[in-house]
Amino acid sequence: MRDPLPLYDSQPPEWLPKSHLSGDLGYPGFHPPRPNQDEDVLTAENVKNGFILPQFVDAERFSAKEVIHETMRTGEALHKLELLMNDVFKRRFDRITPIPASTFRMPTRVTLNDSKRHSWLADLANPDVPLHKLGKSVPHGAKGHDLLDLLQSNRVAIPRAVWFLRVLGANETAGLRNKPSYNPTQYSIDWANVVTGYMKKQLADIALPSAPRPGLNIKQTFKGVLADADTRERWISRFSYSLELLRPFYLEGLVDSRTFLVWLVQQMVMSNLAQVGFLVRIADEYLEGIMKSRPLAQPFVDASLCKLSEIRTSVMQEFLVDTEALLKVLLRRVCLGLPDAFVSPGMWSTHAILLEEALTDDMMDQSVEPEANSQNLQQLTSEHFEDIKRRNEAMLFTNLPSHVSAKLRTVVSDVQSLNSISSNTDMASVTFFSTDHLDDYVVFSDKLQMLLTWSVTPLQFGDHRPFAAVTLIRNWRAKVGDRATRRDFASPDEFLQDQLFDWLDTSDVASDPQNLRAVSVLYGKLVKDDLFSYAGYIQRLIARGEGGLAYSEVECSRHRDFLRCIPLYNSTSSLTSQRKVTLYGARTRETPEDLHEREIRKEIRALLPDLFNAASNPSPPLSMSGLLGSCSSLVSAPRFEQVRIFRTWLLPLLQSRIVEVAQDDNPVTHSDPLRWYSVCAQLMVTTKCFSSVLELIFCVMQRTARVELFAAVIDTLRRFTCIWNCMNATGSLVEGLFSAHQRLGKKTPLHALLDLLEFDDGRYLDSASRSQLNNDISELSFALRPPSDHPVLVPDILPEILLLADDLNGDAPSSLAGSLWIKYRVSLDWAWKVWDNTVASLREIPVMFPDASSRRICALRYAVFLWHVDRHLPKGLDEEVLRWFLGRGQNDVAAFEEDAWGVLSVVLIYLSVHGALQTTTILKGLVYPAWQLGASASNISQGQSSEILLRSVNALFRQLLLQEDDGCDDKAFVDLLELQRIRTRRQAVYQEPHFSMLVSSVPLLVNLESNENLSQNLRKELTSLRLDLSEHDDFRHGAFRNLDAIRETFEHSLQAEEADDNHAKSMVAALRIILSDPSDDDAVELSSWPDVTSLLSPWKLAATSIHLQFILRQIGRALSCEGSHAAAQASLDKLILMIFHHSMTSEQAYFVAQMARGTEGVVAGKFINNGLKTVTEILRDLNLTTKKSLIDGFERTGELLRVIAYVAEPLRAAGSPLPTLDSSIQVEFLQVLHDKFVMVEQCLMADDVEFSNDNELTHAAISLSRLLQFHLGFPITWSAKIKELGINLSGTIFRLVMLHGGGSRLDMGAYSLLVDTLYYLLDELSVNAKMPNFDPFAYAPAIVPLDIPSDFPREYRNQIQALLRHSSSTAVVSQLALSHRDSNGSLYHDGPVLNRPWEWIENLGEAATLDAKDEKESVIPVVKNSGSLSLELFGARLTGDRILSDQSDDDRIHANLETFQDGLSADAMFKRDWRATRMEPEVSTLIDPSTGRLRGETNVLGSAGSVQAIQGRLDRKTIPRTSPASSVLSRSSAHGSTGSRRPSPAQSSVTRSSMSRETADPEGSTGSSSRKTGTKRKLASDDDTALEGTARTKKQKTKATNTKPRAKKR
Secondary structure, three states: OOOOOOOOOOOOOOOOOOOOOOOOOOOOOOOOOOOOOHHHOOOHHHHHHOOOOOOOOOOOOOOOHHHHHHHHHOOOHHHHHHHHHHHHHHHHHHOOOOOOOOOOOOOEEEOOOHHHHHHHHHHHHOOOOOHHHHOOEEEOOOOHHHHHHHHHHOOOOHHHHHHHHHHHHHHHHHOOOOOOOOOOOHHHHHHHHHHHHHHHHHHHOOOOOOOOOOOOOOOOOOOOOOOOHHHHHHHHHHHHHHHHHHHHHHHHOOOOHHHHHHHHHHHHHHOOHHHHHHHHHHHHHHHHHHHOOHHHHHHHHHHHHHHHHHHHOOOOHHHOHHHHHHHHHHHHHHHHHOHHHHOOHHHHHHHHHHHHHHHHOOOOOOOOOOHHHHHHHHHHHHHHHHHHHHHHHHHHOOOOOOOOOHHHHHHHHHHHHHHOOOOOOOHHHOOOOOOOOOOOHHHHHHHHHHHHHHHHOOOOOOOOHHHHHHHHHHHHHHHHHHHHHHHOOOOOHHHHHHHHHHHHHHOHHHHOHHHHHHHHHHHHHHHHOOOOOHHHHHHHHHHOOOOOOOOOOOOOOHHHHHHHHOOOOOOOHHHHHHHHHHHHOOOOOOOHHHHHHHHHHHHHHHHOHHHHOOOOOOOOOOOHHHHHHHOHHHHHOOHHHHHHHHHHHHHHHHHHHHHHHHHOOOHHHOOOHHHHHHHHHHHHHHOOOHHHHHHHHHHHHHHOOOHHHHHHHHHHHHHOHHHHHHOOOHHHHHHHHHHHHHHHHHHOOHHHHHHHHHHHOOOOOOHHHHHHHHHHHHHHHHHHOOOOOOOOOOOOOOHHHHHHHHOOOOOHHHHHHHHHHHHHOOOOOHHHHHHHHHHHHHHHHHHHOOOHHHHHHHHHHHHHHHHHHHHOOOOOOHHHHHHHHHOOHHHHHHOOOHHHHHHHHHHHHHHHHOOOOOHHHHHHHHHHHHHHHHHOOOOHHHHHHOHHHHHHHHHHHHHHHHOOOOOOOOOOOOOHHHHHHHHHHHHHHHOOOHHHHHHHHHHHHHHHHOOOOOOHHHHHHHHHHHHHHHOOHHHHHHHHHOHHHHHHHHHHHHHHOOOOHHHHHHHHHHHHHHHOOHHHOOOOOHHHHHHOHHHHOOOOHHHHHHHHHHHHHHHHHHHOOOOOHHHHHHHHHHHHHHHHOOOOOHHHHHHHHHHHOOOOHHHHHHHHHHHHHHHHHHHHOOOOOOHHHHHHHHHHHHHHHHHHHHHHHHHHHOOOOOOOOOHHHHHHHHHHHHHHHHHHHHHHHOOOOOOOOHHHHHHHHHHHHHHHHHHHOOOOOOOHHHHHHHHHHHHHHHHHHHHHOOHHHOOHHHHHHHHHHHHHHHHHHHHOOOOOOOOOOOOOOOOOHHHOOOOOOHHHHHHHHHHOOOOOOOOOOOOOEEEEEOOOOOEEEEEEOOOOOOOOOOOOOOOOOOOHHHHHHOOOOOOOOOOOOOHHHHOOOOOOOOOOOOOOOOHHHHHHHHOOOOOOOOOOHHHHHHHHOOOOOOHHHHEEOOOOEEOOOOHHHHHHHEHHHHHHHHHHOOOOOOOOOOOHHHHHHOOOOOOOOOOOHHHHHHHHHHHHHHOOOOHHHHHHHOOOOOHHHHHHHHHHHHHHHHHHHHHOHHHHHOOHHHHHHO
């Protein structure tokens, strides 16, 4: 018989919790069948219609919204709800059990024998032995390095080794924790020393062989630890284990990070190149810690640069490529992370070039980052480097800007530009007036005034200046006029008239009587070119009622002389009458001008009677003095009369007479027009009427057919080439010359054609004319030297030349020259041999002719002969003579006696006058070599032998370059025309490249003067010659045009004669004479310089600067000599004190600074010491409480600082050692700086409302910082006093940094400069600190980050934090603080949490297990407080929430469990909301019926797009949370199941998808299980699918309800 079936007992599912912990309220949502339940009552209605629950409301669509809304609107509804929830929370909190007390017990140390200790260590090294079995006790024994060796030899895993060491450390510190002075991080410091010592010991094994010492024959053997394979493997294993052990030590704070990083930086400084290869890789790993602190980063950067420099100079560089690259990477990382570490002027001055290379090289090839990132990093690094460079150079005072005013700088530049104008300058290309702003009349006005002043000031040289100025003004007027015409603007003529008038009316230079003639020349040219209206000028004076214009008035106006002297061109009768009335009155019939003009005409008629057809005897030779004496009235007449005489009377008459002579076929009946031309041209030149000269030249070129007159015209053109170029007349002159050549035809000499070609210079003649000219020259050259394949050999001795001395026939010289040319014209050296024979013949003339007159006549005969020879040569005689002088001629001329020299001089002068020899040839071939020979005379005998030669060349030099009169004493010059020609020839000497040779002869003359082997008279003669040359106007014109040549010549001469102080003094005196007028000699004396402000004018500034620079250099050399040291020091002290105690403008300060640049180190040191001493005196007397005292005092110190900074800059630029400052000055200067810094701080901190000098005090702090920066750049003797002052200064500056970094006194400029100064001072203190141990934090500010004001900008805060001694906490306690609550429950913060790495030990016990009772009835989890960190430290408490353990693979069960948890503490609101709102899509909405795959997908998804795959994925998804309660409408259908659950309306799609899931193919589960890997990617994909499914469900709702699977399900 079968046993009866047991009664079915409906049980809830295992995962379902009780409804109440103590009360028997059943299970939520579980309603098993019970007796007498409503569904079991059989009524007629239930039988007929089934059991139906009654409606809770009258209408199915009834909403409680209005009821709830009305209730909530009552005043106390929300308050009651709040009270209810508070009561719920209170009761919940009261029933939660507290956290139990800590049960942690530290493993103890025990003493074991060797076998047990080895066994225990073996278990420690065995990863299969759990640590909780070893953690009850640890063996006591080895310590320090031995302990680390023990761990490494047993190959203990790093985590287990760290645990073991931590336990040992905890036991070591256990007895110290209760002491008041206990520091929980002290053992970390001690252990850091152990670890670093262990690593240092290993690094010490890497040694390098010592370099062999010369002279010691000792055989050395070296065997490194890395050389042998076995030792290398052991060392690498040991060192690698140390590095691996270091990582957790560093991260967890077991070793003090600051101690370790300080050791690492110190090792970078002390290591050799082999050790650096390992250290840089350690630094690469721990660089982030270094970059957080500037006291660490700065010495690390310095050490890295030193190692880079050492690698560059090492012979093993090729083996250190990786180390070098890594060092550069480390530097770039620091540059990006902490660029302030590179702001160190001392380091910059040593490694600037290397640092630029390391930071600016392209990092694209070395970077593993993407290209875009590398480019960004490269750009950011470059920007940081530019900022670093700017800040370092600013503190080193390099690349200083010129503080001279912009106006003065521009004027000086313009003066140099104007002085550079020469005959080769294209005036159209001179951009004196700005072409970018032609309409800027303010700039034009300043430039115009400067230009007008330059053209008339006696401080400049050259007759071309007025004409250059007028041309530049005319070019500007043309450009502006064209623009005004195009744009319909007003013409600039009126503006220009006003500006020119204003300069006449206000300029002091114009009102100077000495400049009246120059002003009249300038304005006469302006009037002639219609740039200045004389009529408008006089009318404006009359209109404004200018008094003193008439000579009858007692009071004289400055404009009276201007009206009297400015000439008129093309004037009308009304203008002439107006001028006459204004100056002399209306009733004056005959003016003084008329009387004066009659006197001038009388003088000219007497001088040139034949010009006026008057009967006269043959005119005697006319000298220059005779000419000027005969026409004294003309020379002294005002400019107005001179121009009127020439233009209205003499020039028309002369032109008509020249025309008559040109048309006359019998020239014998007339006087020579060459005399007329030479006399009239000289009168015009003397009165500077160059416009009249130009008209005369054009007249002669157009009318004359005489070759000699044509040659005179060319000489005039050559003499004033620069003036014609400045007048823009060169083109017209070239065309006139070419027309005259065409008229003369073959009569034109070859040299004239060559001159014409030189004048043209390829700019004026057209191509056809130039081609014709070249053809004519080629034709003449071919005729003079026809080509020949068989040249005739010229004999060395030509006796016919010697016979010329006795030939009295006048045609003999030309006949001899012609015959020699015919005979030897095809030979290339016939001219050289003719000259050689001629010189030999000249030596015989004194023997043949005892009297001087006969010798002179004979010499002229030979001169004429050589002149004819020159005309028979296509290139002239000049090149052959120069070649002879530089060859065998040196010995020949040195043997000449005094009489022979007289003959040779006559010949040379004649040839130079007539153009056969260039003056430069005579100087270069004869004069300069003779001076060099005399300067090299080393004894009296040599001096006597060269005396005749020196006297002769001196006389020749004076005649060629310096003589301005006729020279009647020696009858050398008797004719005015010859004097004009010699003046023409000398112009080439003052042009480059010959001028540089002339300048170099001045030091040569000084050497001759100081050569005691020469006679006293000769030396005096040489001195006179040098003085005359230096004061000559043409020479000074060339000197001011080329000041660089002057400077270079004298620099070279002084360098060659450094040892001779007297000689150097003579050189400087010679330079002074060149660059200053005789009237200025007293002005340039050092003792009176500060009172002479005229030297600062732009006209003399450059020249005076050169002069004074050489004076200071000469003093510097004198200081190095014992004999002259005292006098030189006294002179220098006097000069410096007068300069520094003289109130200077910025322009004067800049001038003094430029003057002292490049001086000797001793002189520069004197300047700097005295400058700092003066600054100290000024600061000591400075009152910081008054605004005026602040402004005046620091303005004065700024001027002095600028001077001494410019003095020191060249020394820094050249890399020369800076001069040492006096120790007493250093102490006094730093003491005053310290006191003033403190006073500034006190004044800024004072809360005085009346004191409102904050801006001035900030400026004072900046000025003091700049002074300190300058002082720190020099070698300092760091005595105890100076070090104390430096430390105190650093504290004061740091407080000023804090004041200006935030709050109401925030000043970005002051903050930046002060913090850079602080960096500089701290670096210098650290570098010069003599401490037994390396401590980069010794002088760091002693504050903590909490002391930084909260209103500090983030960038400034980071800078300050990087300076502090405080090191950042480890990640374990970062951002953690201790706190407590008082009796009222208020929370108070106590301070940051201290890291206790040796007390916080991991809990290595087995997993906590619950008792059987707890495991059975546990609803609230049990917490065991068994860790080394007690939970009480975190204020931990139980919340009542549980962490659900997923005991089922069914996601629906897990979701149902979530519904029984409130998750108040375990879940965040967003997390709960996210989980509650997830919905599953219907599969049918995602599948395309036609393909059976996902809509819009292709086969690239493979099986992932099939229905089964989709279904499988949906099976794996977590079902949204639903209520587990069974529906009261279907309780009877439970039958032992969990009961049916009604889903919410928002979850209908999920329900439908779960219904369709039942009909899916079973393989979906297989597909689902095959995708268990890649959890993160899968979950993200699932979430995306859920979101997409929800959207598709909403769009296809109607269609989805008609699918067949749903119909079958229903």
